[in-house]
Amino acid sequence: MRWRDDVCLAVRAALRDFVTGQCRTDLDSARVDIANEILLGFVDGGKCVRSTFMYLGWLCGAGQDDSALRASASLELFHAFALMQDDVMDESTMRRGRPAAHVLFGDWHRDGALTGASARFGESAAVLLGDLCLVWAGKMLRESGIGAEALARVWPRYDDMRVELAIGQFADLVNDAHAFPTFDEVLDVLRRKSGNYTVRRPLEIGAAMAGCSPEVVGALGDYGAAIGEAFQLRDDLLGVFGSPTLTGKSVGTDLTAQKATSVVVAAHQLADSMLRRQLSELMSTPQLSPGDAERWRALITLSGAAQWMEQLIDERLKRALDRLDSVDIPDAARYALEDMAVICTQRAA
Amino acid sequence: MRWRDDVCLAVRAALRDFVTGQCRTDLDSARVDIANEILLGFVDGGKCVRSTFMYLGWLCGAGQDDSALRASASLELFHAFALMQDDVMDESTMRRGRPAAHVLFGDWHRDGALTGASARFGESAAVLLGDLCLVWAGKMLRESGIGAEALARVWPRYDDMRVELAIGQFADLVNDAHAFPTFDEVLDVLRRKSGNYTVRRPLEIGAAMAGCSPEVVGALGDYGAAIGEAFQLRDDLLGVFGSPTLTGKSVGTDLTAQKATSVVVAAHQLADSMLRRQLSELMSTPQLSPGDAERWRALITLSGAAQWMEQLIDERLKRALDRLDSVDIPDAARYALEDMAVICTQRAA
Numbered sequence: 001m002r003w004r005d006d007v008c009l010a011v012r013a014a015l016r017d018f019v020t021g022q023c024r025t026d027l028d029s030a031r032v033d034i035a036n037e038i039l040l041g042f043v044d045g046g047k048c049v050r051s052t053f054m055y056l057g058w059l060c061g062a063g064q065d066d067s068a069l070r071a072s073a074s075l076e077l078f079h080a081f082a083l084m085q086d087d088v089m090d091e092s093t094m095r096r097g098r099p100a101a102h103v104l105f106g107d108w109h110r111d112g113a114l115t116g117a118s119a120r121f122g123e124s125a126a127v128l129l130g131d132l133c134l135v136w137a138g139k140m141l142r143e144s145g146i147g148a149e150a151l152a153r154v155w156p157r158y159d160d161m162r163v164e165l166a167i168g169q170f171a172d173l174v175n176d177a178h179a180f181p182t183f184d185e186v187l188d189v190l191r192r193k194s195g196n197y198t199v200r201r202p203l204e205i206g207a208a209m210a211g212c213s214p215e216v217v218g219a220l221g222d223y224g225a226a227i228g229e230a231f232q233l234r235d236d237l238l239g240v241f242g243s244p245t246l247t248g249k250s251v252g253t254d255l256t257a258q259k260a261t262s263v264v265v266a267a268h269q270l271a272d273s274m275l276r277r278q279l280s281e282l283m284s285t286p287q288l289s290p291g292d293a294e295r296w297r298a299l300i301t302l303s304g305a306a307q308w309m310e311q312l313i314d315e316r317l318k319r320a321l322d323r324l325d326s327v328d329i330p331d332a333a334r335y336a337l338e339d340m341a342v343i344c345t346q347r348a349a
Numbered sequence: 350m351r352w353r354d355d356v357c358l359a360v361r362a363a364l365r366d367f368v369t370g371q372c373r374t375d376l377d378s379a380r381v382d383i384a385n386e387i388l389l390g391f392v393d394g395g396k397c398v399r400s401t402f403m404y405l406g407w408l409c410g411a412g413q414d415d416s417a418l419r420a421s422a423s424l425e426l427f428h429a430f431a432l433m434q435d436d437v438m439d440e441s442t443m444r445r446g447r448p449a450a451h452v453l454f455g456d457w458h459r460d461g462a463l464t465g466a467s468a469r470f471g472e473s474a475a476v477l478l479g480d481l482c483l484v485w486a487g488k489m490l491r492e493s494g495i496g497a498e499a500l501a502r503v504w505p506r507y508d509d510m511r512v513e514l515a516i517g518q519f520a521d522l523v524n525d526a527h528a529f530p531t532f533d534e535v536l537d538v539l540r541r542k543s544g545n546y547t548v549r550r551p552l553e554i555g556a557a558m559a560g561c562s563p564e565v566v567g568a569l570g571d572y573g574a575a576i577g578e579a580f581q582l583r584d585d586l587l588g589v590f591g592s593p594t595l596t597g598k599s600v601g602t603d604l605t606a607q608k609a610t611s612v613v614v615a616a617h618q619l620a621d622s623m624l625r626r627q628l629s630e631l632m633s634t635p636q637l638s639p640g641d642a643e644r645w646r647a648l649i650t651l652s653g654a655a656q657w658m659e660q661l662i663d664e665r666l667k668r669a670l671d672r673l674d675s676v677d678i679p680d681a682a683r684y685a686l687e688d689m690a691v692i693c694t695q696r697a698a
Contacts, residue, residue, distance in 0.1 A: 027519075030516045030520045032522075032523055088473075089477075109526060112526075116526050124437075127438070128434075131480075134483065138487070148497065159491070163375050167378060169477055170384070170477050173473055174380050174381055178463060
């Protein structure tokens with residue numbers, strides 16, 4: 001879609017400007033030359049989902065605007081913070097088709113034959129670069145050129161989004177630590193950690209920045225909640241059934257990490273007692289072989305979980321589009337939001 | 350000192366208000382009940398150095414004010430972020446006389462007999478609670494009651510401070526990974542990571558918030574740079590020679606972690622070749638016994654490093670007080686800054 005490519009290109013250009021103008025200068029004195037490269041890799045590799053939604057929120061109440069675009073682009077730096085630290089906590093080694101930040105930092109340490117444990121250095125450096133991205137994101141938003149009054153409408157929602165994400169990640173950690181959560185518990189974490197912050201909050205923030213009415217912000221929030229959940233359910237499905245080329249992550253990472261994602265928990269709940277015993281066994285096998293992961297995938301299909309989740313996704317897509325129909329927004333924004341609803345929820349081609 | 354106790358009590362009260370009103374509500378839904386306790390422990394355990402300096406900066410240009418006090422108190426939440434994540438990266442187990450946050454989270458995980466590695470859970474949880482503190486700190490500042498114009502003067506400096514701290518921590522990681530930094534390299538990191546953010550930036554931020562002239566902000570910055578460095582040099586001395594009751598950290602942690610602190614590097618530079626060989630040996634011994642640490646302390650004393658550092662501290666104290674004399678600020682603020690200069694640099698009683 002032409003419009004989407006245009007927004008994404010503009011977002012990346014704004015990010016590159018900020019990163020080369022601000023972040024690189026900051027990073028230079030830390031003598032970790034690879035940090036800048038890792039950051040640029042992140043900036044160029046993303047799909048700009050969050051920034052696009054924030055900008056579409058803006059377009060629901062105002063016209064095309066470079067400041068609003070820069071403000072929206074800042075969400076990608078915030079996202080970089082979340083991904084870098086998540087990958088450390090989940091011990092994920094791949095991200096966006098490249099090694100994860102902590103892996104790259106660890107390699108840099110190893111290649112330089114520095115003192116201490118390389119993996120540990122990599123994790124600390126990735127957490128720190130994440131912290132910096134969190135701070136830079138706020139700075140980029142503040143310096144975007146958006147006026148003080150509009151920004152004053154943004155900050156409370158921005159704070160809420162940041163807290164909500166970290167709390168969601170916290171809850172996710174705890175879910176991982178409890179033997180087996182219910183599907184509703186998983187859905188709750190997924191909503192707070194990923195769904196809200198991928199679609200709903202960016203849209204609301206953009207709309208509030210543009211001064212949209214509470215009715216419009218409310219409708220966008222409902223649309224965003226539904227699409228965000230569907231997006232995350234799709235992401236979990238891809239995490240089990242998707243190809244690495246598509247997801248940019250290692251194949252079946254979610255399974256080999258024995259993470260209780262929505263798919264895994266859904267399969268468990270839908271399975272009969274015999275199937276459930278087999279699933280539980282895989283969940284607690286100390287070291288899963290690729291063959292185990294393959295068998296797990298087959299059992300999940302057998303349980304009917306994938307099909308059921310497709311249904312949940314469809315319901316959410318329909319709910320979102322209906323809600324969008326109920327509210328008065330400019331046509332260009334409406335069509336773009338309809339596009340995005342489909343893009344975010346469709347089976348990958 | 351009566352005034353100092355008053356400020357510290359008021360800071361703690363403001364923090365407790367914010368933590369119980371805001372943070373606890375946020376944390377409740379993460380189902381990690383200990384997080385709130387850990388946070389309150391942090392809030393009550395600190396010496397309020399940074400918040401006191403920010404408030405004194407304010408008092409250089411304005412009168413006593415509850416909003417300014419709340420704004421200043423927010424720095425303690427920022428400090429909590431820095432400490433929690435530092436302790437994970439440095440694998441420090443004690444902080445402020447209690448187990449470090451990641452240790453407490455790890456114990457909670459272990460006591461609950463949860464799935465997965467407890468130490469790993471503890472580290473992830475401490476990083477996350479740190480992230481939350483970083484966000485909450487900004488929120489507390491924003492909602493302190495300080496007017497928009499004054500806040501607009503604060504944010505750029507606040508962003509700079511946050512970036513500077515993270516970059517300093519980055520440089521610290523790299524220094525640790527290089528075999529042996531020079532004293533100047535250590536001094537540079539120490540200035541950026543700790544010195545500036547303990548005294549200089551808080552003072553400048555407070556003064557800018559109050560609308561002080563560039564002359565006053567400049568003089569406070571110079572005072573702060575000198576006292577911050579001296580404070581950190583003292584802290585490094587205490588890390589080697591201080592008692593745990595005084596520092597709230599494990600005894601000799603800096604030595605047993607074989608960290609190239611200013612004291613260790615100074616000893617190395619001042620030592621003759623024979624002494625230096627012994628020091629280098631201790632630096633690279635795989636597992637130091639308490640006896641090794643004791644011997645190391647003795648060798649450092651022999652090198653004359655402790656004495657030399659006392660001299661560096663004295664010089665900085667004198668420079669700071671002279672600079673303070675050169676500028677026109679209210680008497681109450683001046684006397685308080687003179688007190689703080691001594692408190693921050695003196696040998697512990």
